[in-house]
Amino acid sequence: MITALVVATVIGVPVTIGVVGAATSGGDSDSSSGSGFGDLDTEFLDDGLITTAIEEAESSAAAVKGATPVELSVDEYGLTITYYDPNRDQVRTFEKDAYDPAGYQVQVEDNYFEDYRPRPLPLEDLDPAVFVEVGEGAIEESEEPYSYQVSAKADLDSGELRIRADVSDGGGDDVVEVTDADGDVVER
Structure with a gap:
């Protein structure tokens, strides 16, 4: 009886410590986003995904003759590349979102704003790795990031590429x- 009690104690203590340790550490080290930013989903803030999206968008119906890219935007819900077609006065969006992981969607809408005349986004100047670094840097600056949006547009005055990161806590x-375009801060 004493031998059984000693054996149960010797085996039971490490098992109990292991169970308690797993429970206090969360047990599952894989967060919902896999991002390293807590619960904030940064799945779409990935330079490989952005590169592929640009390539596919450029060869898709979003890039019809005369349409030029005007914005690339990434947030926790997806990735969007917006084109403007001044000949048809239409806005075309090329989207990949978290709710439709199968592929991309292209939406075409008539422009309803008389003064909407965006400058073309110089995609050739956009380095997806820099885009991601700017977004991740802004997220890291936030104490408790709740949501984010990173976008690239041409500056309305100069036409130069600008990357903007907005992070809400x-x-x-x-x-x-x-x-x-190089990731050097021009406005904070």
Whole structure:
């Protein structure tokens, strides 16, 4: 009886410590986003995914003759490349979102704004790795990031590429950062 009690104690203590240790560490080290930013999903903030999306968008119906890219945007819900066709006065969006992981969608809408005349986005100047670094840097600056959006557009005055990262922490201490194509901050 004493031998059984000693054996149960010797085996039971390490098992109990292991169970308690797994419970206090969360047991499952894989977060919902796999991003390293807590629960914030940064799946679409990936330079390989952005490169592939640009290539596919450029060869898709979004890039019909006369349409030019005007914005690339990534947030926790997906990736969007927006084109503007001044000949038809239409906005074309090429989207990949979290709700339709199978592929991309192209949507075409008539432009309803008289003064909407965006400058073409110089995609050849966009380095997806820099785009991701700007977004991740802004997220890291936020104490408790709640949501984010990273976008690339041409500056309305100069036509130069600008990358803008907006990160909300839900408490009013948002991080907003605008950089040039090299990731150098031009506005904070």
